[in-house]
Amino acid sequence: MDPFESIKATFFQECEELLTDLESGLLAMERGEKDSETINAVFRAVHSVKGGAGAFGLEELIRFAHVFETALDLIRSGKIEPTDEVVKILLRANDVLADHVQAARSDGSVEHSRSAAMLDELQTLIGAEAAAALEDGGDDEDDFGFTPVQMVVEDGGEAPAAEAEPPTGPGARVWRIEFQPKPEMYVKANEAGLVLRELARLGSTEVDVDGAEVPPLDQLMAEHAYLRWTIKLTTDQDEAAIREVFEFVEDDCVLTITEETGGETFEDEPPAVVPPQDEFDPAALLARLTGAAPAAEAPAAEAPPEPAAPAPPAAEPEGMDVAGLIAMAQKATTDAEPAAEPAPKAAPAAAASAPPSSTASAPAATIRVDLDRVDRLINAVGELVIQQAMLSQRVIESGLARSSAVALGLEDLELLTREIQDSVMAIRAQPVKSVFQRMPRLVRECADMTGKKVRLVMEGENTEVDKTVIERLSDPITHMLRNAIDHGLETPADREMEGKPVEGTVRLAALHRGGRIVIEVSDDGRGINRERVRNIAVSKGLIAEDAVLTEDETDNLIFLPGFSTAETISDLSGRGVGMDVVKRSVLALGGRISISSEPGKGSKFSMSLPLTLAVLDGMVVTSAEQTLVAPLSNIVESLTPKAEEVHYIGGQDAVIRIRDTFVPLIDVGRALGFRDTPLNAADSVAILVESEGGGKAALLVDAIQGQRQVVIKSLEANYQHVEGVAAATILGDGRVALILDVDALVTTSRRKSAPREKRMAV
Amino acid sequence: MTKTVLTIDDSRTMREMLSMALVQAGYRVIQAVDGVEGLEILKSEGADVVITDINMPRLDGFGVIEGVRANPDHRATPILVLTTESDVAKKERARQAGATGWIVKPFNPVKLVDAVRRVAA
């Protein structure tokens, strides 16, 4: 990628971070944290977006960011009070800014009316006068686009004046420049020599140094500047170009620039370029070297006489050019080094450089690593895990005693492998924050659209989960939040009637539980109207009219395909997808989702996903001579069925009685079509599994081999989805084993029992 | 000898831009993300020129200038401040604190390198 494009990519990446900071800062302000640190951070975020945008000439973005920044600046300086109303405007401005960034990134455009309306609002906030000033200030900032230019620059050291091409054309003009630095110039680390060097780049120079003011040594004052230069510059450049050379020092020197009319009358005699040695200005050099502040008491009297003494042997009194002068100056400063005693007043000033009452702690040391590299590492560790398992199996097969050194060594290797795997997975783990932080905006927009008042409370944003999972969280969370606002919360009027606070609360939480990540979305709305849900389900033929359902089961009917409770199709539900689609996508990830609710009090979605989509804890089983893996997360218990516990309903459908309940018995080998003849339950092992929504079933398999962590391999990468199979893995013998999609097996078997679906019957 | 420029800016974009232009021009570039880190790096690694942003968390550009000038080893190290606005007040305040020069953002790489050369021996 060309460096310019790569920096642009960096800019947009950084914008994302800045927008995140901006939003969390604004949300903090909304919560009442209006300290200067927070406000400053908010300002800085917009400021940086604008700064970068300026460099890339992203006009629309600059314009909007500029107004936004101005508003924030006024808040920062206390001229605007950050009331709740103001913060609300800022939050919306934040959304529009995000749109502008997005538009700039995709070369698209923003919704113009929205942006314009927002600008108006901000300008009203800023006030007419300041806004008018903005109009002027806004544009002159875009003068320089940052365009990559291939540059050839002389080595930063001794830029020889000789290399500057002497202007010869008719455009050449002769300038007389008088330049007398004040001590302040040296205090700021500017150097006369460098200014002269730069000047020499403009054309050919003749330099005359006037050291007349240099006092006798014993009267030298370090903080004084004694030298004065007169330069005759022949150049085709104009005065502005010359002034630019003096840009940094203009206020700290006496400077006159005049154009010589004849161009020949500078001096009759060839100028004596370098003064006699004893007229040189060691004080100025000394001051320059030590950076002696005016406050620094370093009287020349204390300085040893050496600084003046070293007569640079190479320095020839005649014919010395600017570069020679610089070289001499450098030599002199080097020799003067011993005199550069630290000024006594430097110490307190140094203390002042400590961070000012900042609450921000230093960020933990981090490095940025290309994700590809991490992925490669994770893949390699996956192979390591498989290889280690293969090796272990071979050792067991070889009949070595468990206490043998090899077997013990292998055990250690296994522990180590596990540890490496965990560490590597931790590298890729990320806090769910990156997903959560997108939600406040969604909630604001949903609230606007439905006319409801919503407060979003987020918890557990720092809960970490593997990157593979992070990416998949966004969609289900979006849908759960929309559902909670659209269907869960009442209108402000209704809430008032119910005696509830007008503003509804939606809580989004992440937590680790049982080796999985759990995402909860709860609201304090009306809860699920079970009667209505039931009626809809019956009317749509989703359940039988006389079906007996628990409250939980009724609540979870909303996940059935083709179910929608919205009385009117609102904008939200209209463009959204049904909860059945959400559920399907969650299931596909090995996740579960369910809802529970309390009438009048609210509902709670609960979704759990594995912490990673890279490895899985599974139970390795055998069925119909196939080795299969059942995800441990689905398994409740395993048991050996007794013949009298198994009951057949009709021809082939069996149930098993476990304690007091009957659960469907699924012969895995037959369900997957590996075998036609039914398995004799009494000779087999049953694994009680729980599917989404709490549905239970018993999987009948030939035998259980044991528990193992397996590396998940996609079937879809090279093939396609296979019903009843979640993914594949590679076992210790090097062969591929299939990972069962327990939920699909259970659901399909249930459907099979209904007359509608006969596909499963073998 | 290759000159080392220490760039202090909380914006990664800005840091990369500075680096790109300066490295192309033959400078060695060290980056710091805020004033505190900047002063730490200057202390441990040194630099021939310091370029600092003004608005930064933890320690702003004025703090950087004061910190650099207070250090006897770096009292003569040139400091260029990045100002977004052609804000006279900020520039003047930076000058008073001891800034050697300034670069107005958004900058053009040629101007940037010019400015660095004008202060770096």
Add this chain to the structure above:
Amino acid sequence: MTETQAPQGTGQRRELISFRIGDQEYCVDIMSVREIRGWTPATPLPRTPSFVKGVINLRGAVLPIIDLGARLGLETSAPTARHVIMVVKIGDRTLGLLVDAVSDIINLTEDMVQPTPDVACDQVKTFVKGLFALEGRMVSLIALDRVLPETEAEAA
């Protein structure tokens, strides 16, 4: 394996790998072929067409094995150690084609390939891009992008 230089012709030159299924000879573009390996037992996939033999572990990747003969409507072979798997890359996917034996590398030019005649049944026309004669034998050029079942669904 031998290398056969087909008679000179005009048009774009191609290198093909030819292989046998039963007594018929087929070929695919050599650029698609990643490696050729011996048969290893595959893990069967539930409810898949009979030409999908299952999946094998290819250095950590799960590789589906397609019985190319069965795919072409020939008799399904019970794989033995003598069978070979041609690992081919089709788009983003890698899969293994089960064939009887790999026989030859053929150099030919595009214009030597004749379109599949109309006499061929639909299945053959789906998978065979063209035919050419080589030393008195007829070789069929396989359209690899058709062999996966889902692409068949698209074609239908």
